[in-house]
Amino acid sequence: MEKHDSEMASSPDPDRDDLIADELPTDVDRRTFLMRSAVVGAAAVLTGREVSAEEQKAKASTEAKARKLSTEMSPSLEVVKKAKGPVMTTLEEFYKVGPGPSSSHTIGPMRITYDFYQRCTKLPPDKLAKATAFKVHLFGSLSSTGKGHGTERAALAGIIGKEPATVEPEFLDGLMTKPDQTFPVELGGKKLNVSLADIVYDAPNGKFPHPNTMTCKLMAGNTVLHELEYYSVGGGFIEWKGYQPPKKGAPKYPYATMAELKGHAEKNKLSIAQVAMANEIAVSGKSKQEIEAFIDKITTAMVNIVNAGLKAPAATLPGPIKLKTKAGDVYTRANDDKYEKQRGVGLVAAFALAGSEENARGHLVVTAPTGGSAGVMPALVYAVGESGRKLPQEKIRNGMLSAAAVGYLCKHNATLSGAEGGCQAEIGVASAMGAAFLAEAHDFPPQVVANAAESSLEHHLGMTCDPVAGYVQIPCIERCAFGAVKAWTGFMIASNEIPANRRVDFDTTVTAMALTAKEMNSKYKETSEGGLAVSLTLC
Numbered sequence: 001m002e003k004h005d006s007e008m009a010s011s012p013d014p015d016r017d018d019l020i021a022d023e024l025p026t027d028v029d030r031r032t033f034l035m036r037s038a039v040v041g042a043a044a045v046l047t048g049r050e051v052s053a054e055e056q057k058a059k060a061s062t063e064a065k066a067r068k069l070s071t072e073m074s075p076s077l078e079v080v081k082k083a084k085g086p087v088m089t090t091l092e093e094f095y096k097v098g099p100g101p102s103s104s105h106t107i108g109p110m111r112i113t114y115d116f117y118q119r120c121t122k123l124p125p126d127k128l129a130k131a132t133a134f135k136v137h138l139f140g141s142l143s144s145t146g147k148g149h150g151t152e153r154a155a156l157a158g159i160i161g162k163e164p165a166t167v168e169p170e171f172l173d174g175l176m177t178k179p180d181q182t183f184p185v186e187l188g189g190k191k192l193n194v195s196l197a198d199i200v201y202d203a204p205n206g207k208f209p210h211p212n213t214m215t216c217k218l219m220a221g222n223t224v225l226h227e228l229e230y231y232s233v234g235g236g237f238i239e240w241k242g243y244q245p246p247k248k249g250a251p252k253y254p255y256a257t258m259a260e261l262k263g264h265a266e267k268n269k270l271s272i273a274q275v276a277m278a279n280e281i282a283v284s285g286k287s288k289q290e291i292e293a294f295i296d297k298i299t300t301a302m303v304n305i306v307n308a309g310l311k312a313p314a315a316t317l318p319g320p321i322k323l324k325t326k327a328g329d330v331y332t333r334a335n336d337d338k339y340e341k342q343r344g345v346g347l348v349a350a351f352a353l354a355g356s357e358e359n360a361r362g363h364l365v366v367t368a369p370t371g372g373s374a375g376v377m378p379a380l381v382y383a384v385g386e387s388g389r390k391l392p393q394e395k396i397r398n399g400m401l402s403a404a405a406v407g408y409l410c411k412h413n414a415t416l417s418g419a420e421g422g423c424q425a426e427i428g429v430a431s432a433m434g435a436a437f438l439a440e441a442h443d444f445p446p447q448v449v450a451n452a453a454e455s456s457l458e459h460h461l462g463m464t465c466d467p468v469a470g471y472v473q474i475p476c477i478e479r480c481a482f483g484a485v486k487a488w489t490g491f492m493i494a495s496n497e498i499p500a501n502r503r504v505d506f507d508t509t510v511t512a513m514a515l516t517a518k519e520m521n522s523k524y525k526e527t528s529e530g531g532l533a534v535s536l537t538l539c
C-alpha cells in the first residue's frame, strides 16, 4: 500500500498529482477513492475523452461512495441493535434446513418470498381478486452474485408457496434445466402465473439498509397492491422494514461474551452445553425433550447430507466453472490410505467435501452457521457419530449446544455473513463452532471449549470471500474441508495445551474479526470483484 502511494506521488501526470494532493472527499475510503479514480482515468484514455482532474475527482468520489455504501447496514436493523443486549438467539433460528448454496443468497431469500407469499394469502379477498402478478426485486450483493447462487430459483420456489425445509431438490434442479417454466399460484380464488422472469436482478450498488436487500410486490397490472422490503441478514436470518423481534423469555444465564458464558458455567459448576440448554429452555419456552428432539433432527439431517454427498456419482457441478465433484474419490482413496493418521485427515476432508458439494448442487443443507460453510459441522458430526467414533447421541447434542453458543456470540458481536465480513465470518465461525463441538462432545471443561473455538477462529481471521463467478464452489467447497480439519487442529491444540496458558481469549478474536470485517474492502465481501474471483480465468 505504501509503495503504491509513493509510486502515485511521483507520477509524471500533473492532473493526477493534483488529485492525490487534494484532500479526499469525506465519507470515502482513500484506497477505494484512488482505485475508482484510476478506473475513471483509464476509461477516459480508452474512450479518447478528456476528463479534467475535478471531473475525475467527482466521478471517483461518487463511485467510491456507492461502493462503500453497498456493504453498510442501517442501525435500525434488529441484527445491528441486538448486539447490545444478551444473546437471545435460539437453536431453531440458528440451525436452519433449506436449499443451498448460500444461507444469505438462497435460504434467506426463499424464507423471505415464502413469508411474503403467506402474508399475501391473508390479504382481504377484494384485494386478492385484483392481483395479477408477483414481482421480486433483488438489490446489492443479492443482485451482484445472486445468479451464481441461484437466488432467483430459491426466490421463485418461496413465492409459489414451497417451504424452505421441505422443498424437493428435484424441483430446484428442474428450474435450472428448464428455466422457462410457469407455475400457477392460488391466492384466494385467484390464480396467478409465476416464472423466473418475475424475479428481477435490480441495482447492485446503492444505499440499502443491508447489503442483501429485497422487495416483494403483489401487483394489479402496474399498481402495487401489497409490498414489503426485506433483508437477508446472514445465516438464513431474515428481517423486514418495521421488523419487531418475537417475544422471548429472559435467559437464565444472560451473556453477551464468552467471558460471561464461561463465568456462568464455572460459577455454577456446569458445562457450556448445560448453560446453553438452560438458556434455550428459558428463551424459547420449549421443554428439554423438545429441544433435544430438534437437535436430533438437525444432526440426522447433517448425517443424511454427508451420506448423500459421498454416494453421489462423480459429476460436474452446475455453473460456468464446470467443477468436478471429488468427495467420493477422496473418501474411497482415504479409506485405502496405508497411514492411519493420514486416513483420519482424508476422511474428515471427504465428509466436508460431501456436505459442501450437496450445497453446491442446490440440495438441502443445514446452516451451521451458513450455506457456504455447510460442509464443516456435518463432517464433524458424521466423524464422531455412528459412522465414525460412535460417540453417544447425548454427547453429540452437548456438542451442538456449545457449537451454537459459539455461533451466537460471533453473530452477536461480529457477523456470520460473507457479504459483511468475508469468509472469516462463514468458514471461520463454522470452524470455531466445530472445535467447540469436538471439545464439548469429548467432555472437556468450559475453558478448553472456549480455547478450541478461539484457536480455530483466530486462524481464519482476515479470510476473504471471493467466490469465482459468484458460485459457492471455488474456494468454498475445499474451504469447508480445511475448516473441518482446522476445527480438529484447534481442538487438538486446546485439549493438549495447559488451558490457562492461552494468551488470546475468544472475545478478543471475535472483536478482531468484527474490526477486520469493518475494514475489509467490499471487493472481498461476496461481490466477486476481487481475489480468486478475478484471478482465475475460466475458459
Ligand code: SF4
Pocket (backbone or CB within 6 Å): 372, 373, 417, 418, 422, 423, 424, 426, 427, 464, 465, 466, 467, 472, 473, 474, 475, 476, 479, 526
Ligand atoms: S468464499 Fe467463503 S464466505 Fe464466500 S461464499 Fe464461499 S464459503 Fe461463503
